[in-house]
Amino acid sequence: MEQDGHISHAEESGTADTTPGIPEPLVIGRRPMLRSEPGTLPKVADRRPDTELDGADLPGLTVRSVSIRGDAHRYYGTVRQDAMGLWQVGDDRLLACVADGVGSKELSHVGAVTACKAAYENFADFLEGEDLKVAADHLFDNIGNDIRREAHARGLEPGELSTTLLAAVVEGNADTHRVTLLRVGDCSAFHLRQGVWMSCFPEDEDDPEQLATSITRALPRDVGPVDVAATILNPGEMLLLCTDGLSRPMRGEQVRAQLAEWWSAPAPPSLPEFLWQLSFRVKTHDDDRTAICLWRT
Template sequence: MEQVQEYATEDVAGNSPRVPQPLVIGREPRLVSRPGPLPEVRRPDSEIDGAALPGLEIRAASLRGDAHRYFGTPRQDAMGLWHDGGRTLLACVADGLGSKEASHVGAAAACEVAHAGLSDSLEPVTAAARIIESISEEIKARADRLDLPPDELSTTFLAAVVRELPETSAYQAVLMRVGDCMAWCLREGVWLPCFPENDTDAAVVTSATHALPRDVEHVEVACADLYPGDMLLLCTDGLARPMRAPQVSTQLANWWSRPEPPSLPEFFWQMSFRAKTHDDDRTAVCLWRV
């Protein structure tokens, strides 16, 4: 891969550094990556977050896609982080269905209330069902307040409940999803899927039809143990789809396998990479086991 200058440096005159344009991976995209008209629905163009917790370093970002920027439509992705102050972290991402004008409301609702269904006393499948059910009920309630059919707030959803395993060096993530969001563990530079991957585009399209609040019975549950040096990635399909290209997955693995997690500005710049035909909203939460 061609070597690129990744980060800005101060010039000889001591002026403030200029941040370079997002890295183009592969062919030049058709749309220019810059804000367009203001959406009628006011949501921030992008969000960035992060945390340093015992044993974990977290970076999270949700970016409006170039297509939504060009047409002046709102970001339909959302993300959330919640820590109980002890041993439990919940991280989640959601992707409002593009065909539903109010889906951004459903995505935001899912990430805002996901932690309300947490319980230490339930086994993973039952706990996941409880969380998904509580999200579904909240989306229906918000639809009712907006006088809209619940289906108009449809969103996919993925969450990880991460806890330290007693008397071990591992943390365990219990993952739950409805729809086509993806989770991988990055271990020694290799991406390991947390859910079974489908080989055909037809299968991916079929799984993408599952969404909340409708498909509560289609929740999938998986577990992943995280050891020092591992990184868990949760993302919407705006990142999962370009990651099918080896150029993209290799570049992200190179960035995110470095000894130190990126700073918040570095992570936002990395997430802003551009790839032809991939102009959807893009959201990711990365959890490094340190």
């Protein structure tokens, strides 16, 4: 049985799932070839967990975040190269980061983790900058330097830790939540308003295939110019930060529609529900998948 292009595991096998507990991840469209479960443990330095799950309930803001190892990395026993981070800064600021280590570099997952951590550690200098563009370039220059130092401490060339990075600075009060977005590379940000997805970076809307066909900019080599965007998060709206493991399948209308349906619900999902939702499966899309969702309540 197929409804709106969504085929469940039980429907495809022709059996009814009567086992209590969390159901298998939703399959959207055609079923992938690879199984969606962890395989052998990666044999790399600083091995990271298969999955990270985090969240927060802040004044006027609900946050859910997850980073999931892709089915291909699970199948081949390789490490999750995505990273994420959430930090509350003072009483009215949130820093949220997603990073995607370059796939061809064995230790790029170290670079992704280092980039998120460095964004937080250098955040105070960013806040002191009077010109946003200059402050953004300075922040990413410092992040790049921190990645280089980490590489040198390991006796590696800095390029071995290559990673993309997207950082969001959310400033909120009782009346409004302003968001500043900073990035180097192909991570994406989307605004969900009344069930409609809108890219926060105009260049992504102008040429949605650009990031897929060009060489990805990455830290620490490319510290500037930094892409800068801004948006206002109003009550009932949601902001999505993600790596290309999610933005690529979102080019398909079925995926966009399903995510919009889930995330336009009256209440944000629980942490276990959010993890299940982000575990959806789509044929040919088996990369690591990282997402941070911020609902304005």
